Amino acid sequence: MRTPGEPARPLHQREEVYELAADVGKKYVIIGNGIAGTTCAQMLRKNDLACDIWLITNEPYPLYNRVSLPRFLQGVLAEQKVMIRTREWHDEQRITLLTETVVTRVDTDERVVYLDRGGPLRYDALLVATGGWANPLRVPGAEGTKRIYNFVTLDDTKEIIAAALESKHAVTSGGSFIAYELTEGLNVRGVHVTWLMRGPYWLRTTLDETGGRLVDEIARRHGVDVVHGEEIQQIVPANGVPGRVITRTGKEYPAEVIGVGLGLTLNHGFLADTAIERKTGIVTDEYLETNVRGVYAAGDVAEFYDTMVDRHHTMGTWDNALAHGRVVAANMAGGHEPYLDVPTYTSPLFDTNIAVMGIAETNNPTLESVSRSMPGDKGGTDYRKFFFKQDRLVGAVFIGSPKGRKKVVELIRTAQRYATPAERDGLFAVR
Ligand SMILES: Cc1cc2nc3c(=O)[nH]c(=O)nc-3n(C[C@H](O)[C@H](O)[C@H](O)COP(=O)(O)OP(=O)(O)OC[C@H]3O[C@@H](n4cnc5c(N)ncnc54)[C@H](O)[C@@H]3O)c2cc1C
CATH class of the missing domain: 3.50.50.60 (FAD/NAD(P)-binding domain)
Known part of the structure; x- marks a missing residue:
């Protein structure tokens, strides 16, 4: 896998230049073929048969399910079950997938994306859905040591x-x-x-x-x-x-x-030459558009304006990235659809489960919370915690039984208010 740290080959060494045909429709370039980028490509094609779609990744694979990697690691899931898309699917959808290709630079004045091999690519609308690189362990003895x-x-x-x-x-x-x-x-x-x-x-x-x-x-x-x-x-x-x-x-x-x-460092270093606003992630409005017109961000890398809590933040969950992919496709094609969703993160936890819904931040001074541990239905313990912003339910965590999770997501989505301790107490009974 080629990483952004590796220098791009100079232009004269590039064997090919991807020129987009003049007679096709709108030209979309998507950087990152995770669930956000691939969903966006799929939705763009669904809504516009004539457009031209380029999907670029430094990884060697079409979309696979990162959420399934833990079960692949454990040996309970085969590699082919981790894969979500094939190269043939991209051909059928007429989505040009460039694998093992790093985007090294973007020129937003000329609307051009530079690649470390092939390219450059022109775009009418650009999506950055590049997720993050994992922070390495930097301690004595780590450098040069395998495993x-x-x-x-x-x-x-x-x-x-x-x-x-x-x-x-x-x-x-x-x-x-x-x-x-x-x-x-x-x-x-x-x-x-x-x-x-x-x-x-x-x-x-x-x-x-x-x-x-x-x-x-x-x-x-x-x-x-x-x-x-x-x-x-x-x-x-x-x-x-x-x-x-x-x-x-x-x-x-x-x-x-x-x-x-x-932790992760979100991947937006290749935007350094641009005026695109970047903080922890790439800053967007609620339509997932950046401050530079025609450039959008989605998934883990987006620091999006969340109307649920009236602030910008990043969200590293599969469901959020998928929902971003859908919304951003509509907006790149000229729509004006705000992102409004309750992201949820669910994961097995040895022999039990954890679900994190909405905004669940213990260290956020603007939120209040209540929590409780209760005997579980099948033995074990159920732990539940609810987060409120000015009485409004904004998040929850369940460890143990997931019963009631969908109802709670709906209560968060519909901005239900819980002013008194008794009202908040009632949430522990939601099943
Ligand atoms: C092991 C693991 C377990 C997880 N479990 C859960 C879970 O249980 N539930 C849950 O909700 N979430 C889980 N997540 C998080 C979830 O997988 C992510 O939130 C989601 O996959 C993010 O999707 P994305 O499309 O935003 O980005 P990504 O999937 O990160 O895709 C971005 C792609 O862009 C590529 N890229 C980056 N920079 C460049 C560049 N310059 N040029 C070309 N390509 C580039 C990257 O290599 C990558 O392929 C898990 C993640 C991991 C790693």
Whole structure:
């Protein structure tokens, strides 16, 4: 896979220049063939048979399901079940898919996209749906040592599986979903995992101590050593792969494989020469258009104006990226459709489930929350937490039974208000 860090070949070395036929309709270029970009391409074609659509990715594959990668890692899902689209599908849809091709620069005055091979490409409307690159582990001993993994792509997953088959001990590090998915995947593969978290509990931007402790208990029940207040300080390699890990407080753990979930850096560096506003992500209005006309952003990389909570934010969920793809296609084609949705993130959590709906941010001072743990229907514990902005329900987290999730999403979507403690209490009974 070619990454943006690698220099683009100079223009004179490029063997081909993609010239768009003069007699076709509107010209769309989409950077990133994840669920946001591919959905957008599909919707553009559905609504306009004459338009010209180019879909570009540095990865070697047509769209695959990132949400399925944890189950592929665990060995419960075959690789072909992870794939969503084939190259033939793109041919049938007359969507030109350029794989293993990096967009290196965009000129918004000339409306041209530069590629590291082939190109350049002109556009009438441009979508940036480039997601993020995983932040690497930068500690002594990491550089040049193999079997230290992020977990974002299908290729990452294949490498982790190969390493897991040859390993007895792993250390994972991180307090969010990716670290948890790595921990569970390696654990299911029979590798003993020590899971280091810097914070006092997992998912600390969303849960509270009770919810966090519940997740610890679930992981420990499955044989994982969960260690809080710790992070990897150094790796001691043996023969080019990890041998052991030394933590911030000087503890040592054996590890032939290391998995890290240290967050993402959103991919918009190639827009540096443009006037497109960028903060954490690419800033858009509620129509997913940037401050530069004709340029749109969608999915994980978009820092979009969310009318549900009257502010800009990013949202790293599959459903959000898919819904963005639909809305942005309508707007790139001349529509004026605001994005209005309640994003939800659902994931298995060892033998239970977690669902995060809407805006669920423990560290957001403008939100209030109530939470409770209750005995679950089938044994175990159900944990629920609800978030309010000025009495309006804006988010929720369920660990355990997902019953009532759809109703709660609807209550969030329709901006229901819960002013009194008794009204808020009633939410725990929603099933
Ligand atoms: C392991 C894992 C598990 C997950 N589990 C869940 C889950 O259970 N539930 C959930 O809701 N979400 C989950 N997510 C998050 C979800 O997958 C993402 O929110 C979603 O896939 C984002 O889609 P996207 O289209 O915005 O971007 P992406 O899928 O990230 O696609 C962007 C594409 O653009 C490419 N690209 C970037 N820069 C360039 C460039 N300059 N030139 C060319 N191509 C470029 C990237 O390589 C990538 O292929 C998970 C993610 C991972 C990694």
